[in-house]
Amino acid sequence: MDATPTAAGKLLAVLGAFDDGHRRLTLTQLAARAGLALTTAHRIVGELSAWGALERRPDDTYVVGRRLWNLGLLAPVQTDLRVVAAPFVHDLHAATKATVHVAVLDGVRALYVDRTSGRFSVPIVSEVGSRLPLHTTGVGKVLLAHAPQEVVDRCCADLVAPTPWAVTDADVLAAQLARVREQGWALTDQEMTPGASSLAVPVRDRAGAVVAALGVVVAPFEAGSPAQQSLLTALRVTAAGIERSLPRQD
Structure with a gap:
């Protein structure tokens, strides 16, 4: 079988060179990461730059272009969920003044499809389109708790620690995921970013399957405190509203 990459394969290899850790790349870096000759x-x-899929910056690095971003927003996971969730996310933000996230499972990462920033000075690392670890974020732990075992195994094989508070023991994580499934929510305390905690709940489709996670990021608070209970109630009410509004899947 001919293993020579097709023209489409080479183009996709260039686009695939970008990820969370490589958002700006020089031409040489793009060639190396795509496995292509420089020419x-x-x-x-x-060609990609002329079409708008890539954008060349003044320092001669390339970033994903606006046209490619707009195209990605047409994906059902983006359009259906974001359109439905947007007014609920806005209301939750208005009620809590917290940063609100909606994320979906993307491989062994949490893909953030919507975010509304809070007013308080809490460190936030996520952006719409970001893919963050499942085991260190509230929305990620909700998604991981309801993910196939193969995803859990892959995640547990690489438990990186962005902060000293992150869980790096697979058995500890497994126990946490069991609690998430039992109680219906996940809490992280500075596991992704120092000075920020997150609380999240699942969003289910009409068949009961978890299709997304809804979360807030706030300053650290005591587990079981009135602040946590208030946020948890708001999250559950918001998630229920999103669930009622999701279109039926025939």
Whole structure:
């Protein structure tokens, strides 16, 4: 079988060179990460830039272009969920003044499809389109608790620690995920970012399957405190509203 990459394969390899840790790349870096000759990468990058899929910055690095971003927003996971969730996310933000997230499972990461920033000075690392670890975020733990075992196994094989509070023991994480399934919510305390805690609940489709997670990021608070209970109630009410508004899947 001919293993020579097709033209489409080479183009996809260039686009696939970008990820959370590589958002700005030089032409040389793009060629290396795509496994292409520099001349080939130069031609493809030129075509992608002309079309608007990539954008060249003044320092001669390339970033994902606006046209490609707009195209990605047409994906059902983006459009259906974001359109339905948007007014509920806005109301939750208005009620809590917290940063509100909606995330879906994307491989072994939590993909953030919507975010409304809070007013308080809490460190936030997520953006719409960010893919963050499942085991260190509230929305991630909700998604992981309801993910297939294969996803859990892959996640447990690489439990990185962004902060000293992150869980790096697979048995400890497994116990936490069991509690998440039992209680219906997840709490993290500075596991992704120092000075920020997150509380999240699942969002289910009409068949009862978890299709997303809804969470807030706030300053650290005591587990079981009135502040937690108030946020948890608001999250559950909001998630229920989103669930009632999700379209039926025939």
